[in-house]
Amino acid sequence: GAVVSQHPSWVICKSGTSVKIECRSLDFQATTMFWYRQFPKQSLMLMATSNEGSKATYEQGVEKDKFLINHASLTLSTLTVTSAHPEDSSFYICSARGGLPHPYEQYFGPGTRLTVT
Amino acid sequence: AQRVTQPEKLLSVFKGAPVELKCNYSYSGSPELFWYVQYSRQRLQLLLRHISRESIKGFTADLNKGETSFHLKKPFAQEEDSAMYYCALSGPNYGGSQGNLIFGKGTKLSVKP
Numbered sequence: 001g002a003v004v005s006q007h008p009s010w011v012i013c014k015s016g017t018s019v020k021i022e023c024r025s026l027d028f029q030a031t032t033m034f035w036y037r038q039f040p041k042q043s044l045m046l047m048a049t050s051n052e053g054s055k056a057t058y059e060q061g062v063e064k065d066k067f068l069i070n071h072a073s074l075t076l077s078t079l080t081v082t083s084a085h086p087e088d089s090s091f092y093i094c095s096a097r098g099g100l101p102h103p104y105e106q107y108f109g110p111g112t113r114l115t116v117t
Numbered sequence: 118a119q120r121v122t123q124p125e126k127l128l129s130v131f132k133g134a135p136v137e138l139k140c141n142y143s144y145s146g147s148p149e150l151f152w153y154v155q156y157s158r159q160r161l162q163l164l165l166r167h168i169s170r171e172s173i174k175g176f177t178a179d180l181n182k183g184e185t186s187f188h189l190k191k192p193f194a195q196e197e198d199s200a201m202y203y204c205a206l207s208g209p210n211y212g213g214s215q216g217n218l219i220f221g222k223g224t225k226l227s228v229k230p
Binding site for chain 1: 126159160161162163203217218219220221222223
């Protein structure tokens with residue numbers, strides 16, 4: 001149980017376009033979802049926390065108008081990178097909380113690699 | 118400031134040797150500490166958490182509040198232990214509305230045959 005999926009697993013987009021990344025909890029209802037960003041050979045940095053039906057809480061330094069997060073249902077959260085630039089190229093990872101056997105545990109998705117050309 | 122430090126980027130040991138991955142933290146309060154592991158081409162997964170005081174896959178970690186450390190140890194390393202290991206902390210309200218995790222930069226463990 002407690003499986004989290006992400007789609008797509010990798011995406012290449014042109015500078016100036018927008019790209020949407022989906023995070024789904026497959027077999028549980030996620031009360032909270034988290035979005036992380038990971039640069040090569042660096043650690044995961046929390047970008048934002050989203051609770052179903054409410055606005056996401058962004059970490060300091062993360063532009064909420066650039067990284068739009070929508071947590072419309074208990075099984076789906078989306079991250080939209082708007083007007084993407086090459087510096088947005090990174091590995092984006094989501095996690096979800098609410099799964100069993102540990103409902104307070106964060107279960108991680110496999111990540112999405114974004115390359116902006 | 119809240120911070121997790123893993124001083125070693127890479128740790129290489131031979132099979133059967135003891136291994137210790139270091140983790141130090143900075144937190145004004147009583148954090149919860151975790152170790153996560155990421156095997157090659159797999160997602161991040163929880164290895165163990167300090168409040169459980171359990172041993173997973175032969176790994177243990179003891180929280181030393183005096184030294185603000187949470188080192189991960191295994192007496193006899195196996196080749197299948199080769200992976201990226203991340204130490205992380207959360208505030209005491211881990212199960213609350215935020216429950217943010219702060220990660221260290223990770224240590225790559227390589228166990229040679």
